[in-house]
Amino acid sequence: MAGTRYVHATKGTTSGSFDTPAKPARSVGAALKAAAAGDTVVILDAATYFEDELVIDKPLTLTSAYLQAHPQADPSDPRFDVRPLPTLAPKPDAQHRVLRVSGAPGRPLGPVVVSGLRIARGRAVHVPGSADPALGAGGGIAVVDTDDVRIERCVIAACRTQSAPLAAWPEADRTALRQDVVDLVDTLVPPFAEVVLNAAISAANTLIRNLPGGIAPIPSFDRNAVKTIIGREFDTHIPPGKPVNWLAGQAFGGGVAAVWSSAVIRNCRIQGNSAQGRGSGVAVVGYGWPTVENCWIDKNRSGDQGRLDGGGIGAEISLPGRLTRDLSEVDLVRFLRGKAAAARSALASVAMPGPIDLMHFAQWLLDPAQPPVITDNVRRLMVFLPTGYRRPELLFRELFYVFAATALALGRWDAWNEAEIKAARSRSITVKNAVITDNVCGDDGGGVYGSVLSRIAVTGCRIEGNSAPGAGGGVRLTMGSAGAFTGCTITRNVCGTRPGVQMSKARPAWSLTVGGLTITIPAEPSRPVATPGGGGISVRNADVALTTTAIGTTPGGPTGNLTSDHPGGGLLVYADTEGDMAGFPDLWTTIQHEVFEIRDIRVTVDASCRITGNGAGFRAGPTPVTTPLFAKGGGFFFLRGAFPDAPTPQVSVTDVAATVRGNIAQVHPYESRVEPHVTVRASHDVCIQDRKALKEWTETNDAPLVKGGTLRWP
Structure with a gap:
């Protein structure tokens, strides 16, 4: 029969069964050890508990008396006073996460509930070869190898992850x-x-x-x-x-990490966390499809090294499950x-x-x-x-x-498990009624990031005020992933915030003898390179479906989403190579093509959407970029690259004239880099570049693509 264990910081004792409020435990760790499967552990006061890493490895509930007395308390509301909640934190100067819910592959725990708590100042450290099954992920909470877990009405703040130093290649x-x-x-x-x-x-x-x-x-x-x-x-x-780069979720999730887990995170405030890995607020690692519902994910930011994508949420699902997790x-x-x-x-x-x-x-x-x-x-x-x-x-x-x-x-x-890849093609992470604001990443995806065949369904969310120095101020999807956005507002996000214009690498001249002839390979000076943009959403080799969703704000801005000297103020989609993997040419593309079997991508925007008030060629403020080179497609920018194994885009924008309007692109007129000897008058709203067909379309010449008001390309 399930029982209850109690905790009180000043009235507690160090031994006993802790099964009455009169004789509680002095520490949460002691109560968890005493608890049996199915028990509830209740923290009676609002003290701060400095503990060793707490591990839940049996089905139970960990909660607070405050939440029991106030079951509708909602920490995701900015007006909520967090002080009545008890706080769990590492001991001073300790470096470990606060809490781990830990199952094992093929052996889930059963129901676990963590609710009504503050989780603070955790620091998960990735140590190669250690016994940590979460690989340094989840600075506040890590849920590993178990699905029936609910984290509800908690505050997870000021936690962080730290990745292992990068050793040199053997x-x-x-x-x-x-x-x-x-x-x-x-x-x-x-x-x-x-x-x-x-x-x-x-x-x-x-x-x-x-x-x-x-x-x-x-x-x-x-x-x-x-x-x-x-x-x-x-x-x-x-x-x-x-240097050797880590690839499989190490040190992801500054606040919370679901590691091979489909946990539910509900009505939580996830704020002010940082990660030296993807997902500074929340991370999804491995084959799990969690639900994030009614949460406020705010002011999380990347650390100073690691895979720094996803300031708010970061997902990396389809890992090679037959190889080592680390x-x-x-x-x-x-x-x-x-x-x-x-x-x-x-x-x-x-x-x-x-x-x-x-x-x-x-x-x-x-x-x-x-x-x-x-x-x-x-x-x-x-x-x-x-x-x-x-x-x-x-x-x-x-x-x-x-x-x-x-x-x-x-x-x-x-290397990969066929059944896992099949599941990844059909299942999605759920993000519902969340507010994702003012997060900052160190690379791509200021608010949300999904890569490596990660599907995500986003409903009723506000994604606002996030920033990325690379691509996707609000959202970044790549490498066979997919995003379905329904009833969302995506605005005031900024990308391309790195100073200056990215330059290609200069290469010196050199000579060699070929077939008896001495040939000089000419030097290649550094030159400006158009890096991906997408102030609101950036999509590379992934699907995106927009329904009743606003990207931007009032037409005629730019008051909505911004990208600096890059294309795609509101939305950017491109189908091309995935680029190098730490120096290995097109290795990500090889995985995408041979393992994930991505042959085409689909982009759909329905008539109830609005892509308005966005700007290409602006920094936050908005401040115009001086002498921009690549700021085209203020509303949306679609690119089909020439890489032979790139997927084929299938694009449909319903009622395009009403759906995409009132955006600004700083570069106009300009000579097309795709269609020889053609001058493009403007691409404020629409820019489509097709490097295979050698065509460029904007709102000034896209009539052949529009049938019955719907733009279809190709």
């Missing part, structure tokens, strides 16, 4: 991977095939001589020169001593290296490119900003090998991408 691992990549040259073009390849190059050069445009002939294939190029580029991307990039690369022999075998019988392929590819290399002439990964790599001296970085990127994609295609279910 040189043995780095050089072994380097050799794997360089040796692919011998796999793809074995010595006996050189004659065939060089004959094709000779025939291609005959064709090239008859072409206009000054295309340089292709030198004969030189195995050692190609290996030199690849080795040099490898060392540029992954140099000796490169995953670093070295662990993932070691897995890929374990598939290297199988990858080489799969690539060993690739046909040599023909003269026509080589000729067209040599033309394309003069302007790689154009859509690629060959979209099959392996065939494209084969024509890169003899021509890649012109674009060494592109050659290396292509080689590494094909290596990683082949390895993952052969062994994805040796």
